[in-house]
Amino acid sequence: MIPAPETAGHPLIEATADVDPAAEVGAETRVWHLAQVRENASIGSGCILGRGSYIGPGVILGRNCKVQNYALIYEPAVLEDGVFVGPAVVFTNDMFPRAVNPDLSIKMAEDWHPVGVHVGTGASIGARAVCIGPVSIGRWALVAAGAVVTKDVPDYAIVAGVPARRIGWVGRSGIPLRRAEDGRLTCPATGEHFHERDGVLLAERESG
């Protein structure tokens, strides 16, 4: 979405969106209809928050993140730059969800410890995936649609299923890496090379 000239440098917030005055929304970020951004959330510049999406109190988004329709990001999630959150994705924040304490009194904020989802730069979370906090999604990783992520995802990993398991590696373009005869992995889109060591993928320029 290219902002109209008169709005350049400012966020574009639809009238039906509910952005708390104590939230920070960066320049040229687009907040679509019926989205809710809670108090103290910090949204970087150039982000897109889809229709009906929810950003919990104090949640942090970097620059150029895309949060699709009806995605629910509960606090204390942190998204680095360029993160894609697909439609109807949920990031949870309670490992032991209960409405009440054992004595049946209602659970209050002080009765539980919110745990967060951290998503590294460039990573993508597919449609309707669920990430159960506390969990960390590596940089440029890709979580397949409908997956349920229960443990940390390495950089560049593709994970799928319930619970999510690694089924491949992916480059920054989002296209799965191809393995050459010498075992080296290559991104068909950018031509970058990677190698795998002990379940970790390193871009060749990073590995020194």
Add this chain to the structure above:
Amino acid sequence: MTTDAGAVRATWIAPSADIDPRAVLGDGSTVADRAQVREFARVGPGCAVGYAAYLGPGVILGRQCTVQDFALLYEPTLLEDRVSVGPGAVFTNDRFPRAVVPSGRLKSAADWVLVGVTVRTGASVGANAVCVAPLTIGRWAIVADGSVVTADVPEYALMDGIPATRVHWVGQSGARLKNVGPGLFRCPVTGAHYSEHDGTLRPLGIAPR
């Protein structure tokens, strides 16, 4: 929602539904509150679009389709006639989703190839199911609630799981077919017979009991 073929009802649009003026709604279609129908979407006659459902730009619905609450159909989704999409189902349009291109710039519509979900006549997609485009769901197939469909679905298949696999055959009624002979199946509701050959099912018509 009536399913009577040819029944004529007034088109009804809820006050808070957001229908782009360039979208086309067929006779007798209904659109519930907070649903969004984007530009150039075409909704055939007798369709029902549920609460907060989303039809992306140019999405096409045939006759008498039902799209339940919070279902999200991204472009270029195509539903033929009498397709049922359950609440919260999502049809995606990007096989390689990224917010940004490798250089870090925000990805725009020009940066990816849209791929779509096609659902053929009479098929049903269950609640919270995800269909990962590109794929086609065959006529009268059923996708179980919560499944993730990642490949084409044959006609009359009952699909379940993540990723979804075929667990049964179903008839036009939606009932599971009974295996009544080698490669021969019978619908317990309509009495129709079907034959299975090489992983595909064909209707043989109604035979007396």
